[in-house]
Amino acid sequence: MTTIEAAADFRGIRKLPFCYLCGRTFTAESSANRDHVPPARLFAEADRQLDPLILPTCESCNNRQSEADEIMIDLVSITRRTDRDRDRLRKQLVYVRDVEDGQRLGVRGVDLPSHIWRWVRAFHAALYAEFLPNIPQRRVFPPLPSGSIETKEVQPTSIDELQLMIVDAVRTNRATKSFDQILCYGGRCEYNCTWEQADDGRMLSMFGLRLYDWEDLGDSKLGPQRSCVGVHVPPSGRPPSGTRATRLEVPGVRRSPLNPFAD
Numbered sequence: 001m002t003t004i005e006a007a008a009d010f011r012g013i014r015k016l017p018f019c020y021l022c023g024r025t026f027t028a029e030s031s032a033n034r035d036h037v038p039p040a041r042l043f044a045e046a047d048r049q050l051d052p053l054i055l056p057t058c059e060s061c062n063n064r065q066s067e068a069d070e071i072m073i074d075l076v077s078i079t080r081r082t083d084r085d086r087d088r089l090r091k092q093l094v095y096v097r098d099v100e101d102g103q104r105l106g107v108r109g110v111d112l113p114s115h116i117w118r119w120v121r122a123f124h125a126a127l128y129a130e131f132l133p134n135i136p137q138r139r140v141f142p143p144l145p146s147g148s149i150e151t152k153e154v155q156p157t158s159i160d161e162l163q164l165m166i167v168d169a170v171r172t173n174r175a176t177k178s179f180d181q182i183l184c185y186g187g188r189c190e191y192n193c194t195w196e197q198a199d200d201g202r203m204l205s206m207f208g209l210r211l212y213d214w215e216d217l218g219d220s221k222l223g224p225q226r227s228c229v230g231v232h233v234p235p236s237g238r239p240p241s242g243t244r245a246t247r248l249e250v251p252g253v254r255r256s257p258l259n260p261f262a263d
Contacts, residue, residue: 002127002241005183007051013126014054020125021061032056037122039069042076043185050186055122068115079212113140116228123191127180128239138232143214145223156223166229169194169245170208170260178246188212195238196245203238206231208260215259226258
């Protein structure tokens with residue numbers, strides 16, 4: 001089990017010799033920028049200095065993300081609002097794609113899966129000290145109900161069987177300690193992943209990501225609330241320190257079929 005949760009672990013990550021976004025190795029002539037992942041301002045002030053995850057990046061790579069970062073900061077800040085404000089804002093939050101023009105509504109223009117994937121690449125670099133390319137062999141399920149616009153109303157989409165499978169895998173491997181983990185920002189950000197061999201022999205990583213209680217962000221009338229999970233298949237395979245998934249069956253009652261952290 002590879003873990004990053006001690007202060008010394010986080011200090012070491014800041015010295016990685018490559019940019020986690022483009023893979024370029026830093027030289028004496030190239031200065032590295034510092035990128036907080038997720039952005040520090042996404043967290044409450046009391047949590048920002050509690051083991052932040054900071055990785056070196058190229059300045060140009062880092063600056064490209066600033067606008068989307070601001071949207072994510074606003075989104076996650078909803079989890080710290082009063083109950084009344086949260087109920088009002090939940091009704092505006094559903095991840096929607098218009099099938100005709102690709103417009104996404106409800107999160108003010110950010111591509112949630114792509115932005116979360118950027119963070120996953122950072123978590124991978126931090127855990128295994130290796131570059132994870134921006135590969136297409138991935139699925140990211142955001143912590144919001146999803147749907148399509150067929151009329152003027154949002155039509156919720158059905159739950160993907162892959163999403164249920166990933167939730168079960170992450171929950172099972174959390175129970176058996178067969179997973180790798182990052183706990184940063186005072187534990188307000190938790191990333192878990194486990195490595196499993198697919199039927200075609202390739203190694204894939206199944207992961208779950210928790211930020212505060214963002215599984216409560218979406219409007220439950222549009223579908224069951226859920227945490228963020230996903231899967232990716234790195235071209236280099238399982239890192240040497242990547243923890244293999246257990247083959248044990250762990251009995252237990254699901255508190256939430258879409259939240260692996262609800263143990």
